[in-house]
Amino acid sequence: MTTARNIGLAIEDLSVYYGNFRVLKNVTLQIPSNKVTALIGPSGSGKSTLLRCFNRMNDLIPSARIEGKVYFGENNIYAAGVDPTEVRSRIGMVFQKPNPFPKSIFENVAFGLRINGYRGDMNEAVERALHVAALWDEVKDRLNDGALTLSGGQQQRLCIARAIAVEPEVILMDEPASALDPIATLAIEGLMRDLSREYTILVVTHNMQQAARVSDETAFLMMDDDRAGYLVEHGETQQIFTNPVDERTEAYITGRFG
Amino acid sequence: MDRSDWTKRFNPKISTRRIWGQIWYSLFLLAILIGVIGLTILIIRILVQGIPWLSITFLTEFPSRFPERAGMKSAIFGSIWIIGLTAVFTVPVGVGAAIYLEEYARKNWIYRIVEINVANLAGVPSIVYGLLGLAVFVQLLSLGRSVVAGALTMSLLVLPIVIITSREAIRSVPSTYREAAYGLGATQFQVVKSIVIPQALPGIMTGTILALSRAIGEAAPIIAISALVFLTFVPSHPLDQFTVMPIQIYNWVARPQEDFRGIAAAGIVVLLVVLLSMNAIAIIIRNKTQKRSEE
Numbered sequence: 001m002t003t004a005r006n007i008g009l010a011i012e013d014l015s016v017y018y019g020n021f022r023v024l025k026n027v028t029l030q031i032p033s034n035k036v037t038a039l040i041g042p043s044g045s046g047k048s049t050l051l052r053c054f055n056r057m058n059d060l061i062p063s064a065r066i067e068g069k070v071y072f073g074e075n076n077i078y079a080a081g082v083d084p085t086e087v088r089s090r091i092g093m094v095f096q097k098p099n100p101f102p103k104s105i106f107e108n109v110a111f112g113l114r115i116n117g118y119r120g121d122m123n124e125a126v127e128r129a130l131h132v133a134a135l136w137d138e139v140k141d142r143l144n145d146g147a148l149t150l151s152g153g154q155q156q157r158l159c160i161a162r163a164i165a166v167e168p169e170v171i172l173m174d175e176p177a178s179a180l181d182p183i184a185t186l187a188i189e190g191l192m193r194d195l196s197r198e199y200t201i202l203v204v205t206h207n208m209q210q211a212a213r214v215s216d217e218t219a220f221l222m223m224d225d226d227r228a229g230y231l232v233e234h235g236e237t238q239q240i241f242t243n244p245v246d247e248r249t250e251a252y253i254t255g256r257f258g
Numbered sequence: 259m260d261r262s263d264w265t266k267r268f269n270p271k272i273s274t275r276r277i278w279g280q281i282w283y284s285l286f287l288l289a290i291l292i293g294v295i296g297l298t299i300l301i302i303r304i305l306v307q308g309i310p311w312l313s314i315t316f317l318t319e320f321p322s323r324f325p326e327r328a329g330m331k332s333a334i335f336g337s338i339w340i341i342g343l344t345a346v347f348t349v350p351v352g353v354g355a356a357i358y359l360e361e362y363a364r365k366n367w368i369y370r371i372v373e374i375n376v377a378n379l380a381g382v383p384s385i386v387y388g389l390l391g392l393a394v395f396v397q398l399l400s401l402g403r404s405v406v407a408g409a410l411t412m413s414l415l416v417l418p419i420v421i422i423t424s425r426e427a428i429r430s431v432p433s434t435y436r437e438a439a440y441g442l443g444a445t446q447f448q449v450v451k452s453i454v455i456p457q458a459l460p461g462i463m464t465g466t467i468l469a470l471s472r473a474i475g476e477a478a479p480i481i482a483i484s485a486l487v488f489l490t491f492v493p494s495h496p497l498d499q500f501t502v503m504p505i506q507i508y509n510w511v512a513r514p515q516e517d518f519r520g521i522a523a524a525g526i527v528v529l530l531v532v533l534l535s536m537n538a539i540a541i542i543i544r545n546k547t548q549k550r551s552e553e
Contacts, residue, residue, distance in 0.1 A: 055441065057440065057441065060436075060440060062364070062365065085443050085444070085445050088440060088441055088442065088443040089442065089443025090443075092441065093437075093441035095437060095438065097434065099434035099435065099437070099438045100438075101438065101439075102435075102457065111439070111442065111452070112442035112443065114452075115439075115442065115443065115444045115445075115452065159438070162438075162442065163441070163442070166442055166443060
């Protein structure tokens, strides 16, 4: 199904505004492919906004405006003529709160396949996605049950399966475990590790331990009095957590603020 | 703090406060009783007067100047025609307008003007719509005093209600569903078609049924369009003349003979049964949706 992918993501001098309010300023960052990159930082530092730039979800907010470039492989996804619909089918997203559609388990996974005109065997594709999301064994006998009958952790894995089904190259995760209990959180974290073999994963998290456990690289954002988020430091997770270059990074990861 | 001189600093007047509470409680109870008792008396009176006159022939006969032979067949069929056509006109236009306003329209000053006007139109007296219908549909468009002219007028009357309730239903679809669908690469129309409308449909249907049940009880706009009350045929096509139940009832009430009071009461019973059934359907749909969303 998948071959080795090398397409990474890169942003160049990115600023984001909501109306006249600048939420992100001059961020430049490279995201390696087939790795897990964590975005950490205090509330309001623009982590989620940054994440949503990668699949143009900010387009849905009428007042949002973007300056700078976001490269997916060779292509600037904000260039004229790029269809955000296509971007989103190649860069999937998992949200903070599990948000399965109020449809059956099967239909949740099949939804993305249908809207993107999948030509293969629907049953097979749904089963494959559920396997990858480590949910198949739990739901194989109840595929026609409502997705909302699942537990929170199962719902979030269903959302991951739904995102995987359309065969994206990148998966964006916006605090995917923040609404889950510790056991369900561990399951999601294990899944992220497994998925990073085939997908580029970008995860926003408030949880330092989680960032340390799951990510290969970590980017630290924060904001000053103008409340515009900016990138402080980016590097291998090991280095960021043991030997950060910037003292603000150290202060944050040791829990002195944020 | 020392409790001994508490009564010097406070004057709790507990019994007075309790009496005030009782008085207000009684007033609120009285308020609801006035409504309930008034309605009950009204309904009992109507039933007592009307039930002796209710029979199958009352439903299958045309109006007559002899009370024992009078029926409301033409009015029942007229009402069915009006409601049916009104639904055909209102649902696509009303729901379409609601989808446009909620999902597509840019939220600028034009949007706000339209929004305010739709809300205001819902409060315009129905006779105004009747006169508008008379001028535009009956005369200008030469539709005559026909079923279609009546239905178009009723459509104008209930359209704001359908738009407002449909918008509420669409707005209550959680934005997380929309985001999830967009995140999978859905186009705006795919999101509307596959996520928003299926989720909003029960709410839209409930609102539409309630709007139509308002239309079925309206007499004023139809009086302006078609003052016919003594119709001895059933409309067979949209350009036929017609009458509706509220007008028929009004005509019977206005007659001097005592027996026609009973006939009118029987007519009211029929109208109420139809109205309550429509509301019951709306409630059943609403309850079914609630169950589904709690799953």
